[in-house]
Amino acid sequence: MIETDHLFAVILAGGSGTRFWPASRRLRPKQLLAIGPDPERSLIAATVSRIAPRCPPERTLVATGEHLLDATRRALPELPESSFLAEPVARNTAPCIGWAAAIAEQRRPGALVMVLPSDHHVADEASFLDAVSIALESARGGAIATIGITPDRAETGYGYIEAGAELGGGAREVVRFVEKPDRERAEQYLASGRHFWNAGMFFFRAGVMLEALRMHAPEIRTGVDRMLAAGSREAERQAFSEMPSISIDYAVMEKASPLTVVPASFGWSDLGSWQSAWELGAKDPGGNVAPAGAVLLDARGNLVASSGGKLVALVGVEDLCVVETEDALLVMPRARAQEVRRVVDALGERGRDDLV
């Protein structure tokens, strides 16, 4: 079994907050929103709660931007101050995973680490924890393990992991990581039975990751060492800022070995847009996802999200997103949910920083 008192969770909680505008903002990115099926709980709080059976608060680390630190603390009041790692600048995932691994190793030599995104949805938490257990067993044996989500559609928006031989116990070898495919390739992947969605979850011994960084991304390993040796927060910030901005996939996962993948299906969604929020939401007979008080007349397939507390009335409209906050209102077809970024860009061009 897992040496649970050596297990650390590292929750990645950066993000820029454009996809769920106007609910998400620079200072209120997706993980701080309750856009999953539970309107009472932020995605990051759900993430921490989900792994709480394996990781107590003192071994749950949250890596976030300095500008998000206060809001993130407020979202996770059960975590101690030592849980929060504040990144002074955005440097993608490799530097902060390296930093977190080094801290885990420092706090508990021989630490085992699981890295999890803070802003995804998991429907079946028991199946999720089963997959985590298998991945941790694999990591305990020295591998860098991942979880691969069994695809149920030819998705072109995700990276894939190609799996090889079965290794027993539910894990498989990783043949390679694949970037977001085109439509044709995505269809092949769906049919192959060997390709899984990369959900950005990683499991490893802290020492294994630090060694992998030394071999494949030495600037990051050096930077991490400097951070831990820093005598002041200022020196620590300086060391972090000097590291290259690079993803863990590119820095390590595409080069390191052994790599394993645990295929799993637990109702995963990366909640990539308002469209995903509609897909996950509880629907009325007309296929609308809307607050209880909304007035919906001949309205079908709409998503209504209202944090401003207004009564929302829809008459005779279909497949729209209608999102209302204290200071902004967005109306667009669900099918164009990806284009919300254009609104954020337009507001930026107009100098409306108060709204982005």
Place this chain on the structure above:
Amino acid sequence: MIETDHLFAVILAGGSGTRFWPASRRLRPKQLLAIGPDPERSLIAATVSRIAPRCPPERTLVATGEHLLDATRRALPELPESSFLAEPVARNTAPCIGWAAAIAEQRRPGALVMVLPSDHHVADEASFLDAVSIALESARGGAIATIGITPDRAETGYGYIEAGAELGGGAREVVRFVEKPDRERAEQYLASGRHFWNAGMFFFRAGVMLEALRMHAPEIRTGVDRMLAAGSREAERQAFSEMPSISIDYAVMEKASPLTVVPASFGWSDLGSWQSAWELGAKDPGGNVAPAGAVLLDARGNLVASSGGKLVALVGVEDLCVVETEDALLVMPRARAQEVRRVVDALGERGRDDLV
């Protein structure tokens, strides 16, 4: 010429406030809203301003419901307290026009009266005043005069006035008043050159109207006499409440003579729904009517009305009404603007009197 010091304007300012929900409410009906092209001025303020060249404040009367009295006073700060006639209950137009005529006659024996709706739009005020002058000349000669709007489409939502012989000076005989026609009849009316929209404007000597009421609606004439003889506000309220609820069209206009109509075109709109607000509004190249700050991307033909002050962003939507107030938000196709009444009904059924 007109004896202008004997001229009174009677502005009809009742109304229930459902067609422009959520902007309009029971306590904030249409005439109190700035839904015309001028976003700074309520329709009733525009109405009073429009006739100000002919009628000073002390001869401008405003008939409104008791429940609307405070809001109406606030909308017309230039009018003295003696201008406001408060109806204790809604009794349609005949009782209040009779009351106003009696008051005018009492204040200035031989008074000439023009009755105007408070919630319509007039684009060309000079042409409007020209038509008013002709109608007043006709009224001075003893007729009950009206203005008939030259139709520019086969509208089935208005009543029509069929005109007969020319009487010189721009007025014509009225052959008859016609209820809202069906489509086929409306097409005939449009083609006839003899049918005009009844815009609800009436011009008469007060004595002529009081005599017409005595002949055609004696209960109203008696009620009006009782009101003026009442020794207390309570007795006045009682007398008003006892009158039948009946329109001036039905009580008098369809029976009295002589009746005249002044055909005119001055960019009139009754502003019957959000669709009318869009028609009158200033449009961007995409045909959108929206506040200056709105973000409109691939959006065409939409009406955005925002009194809540939020930024409104539309992406890829067409021909919608998006109306936002402090406490409610409405989204519907412009073509279904008439159905806003269904939302008001639904809110009533839910006991949401705070929102209607």
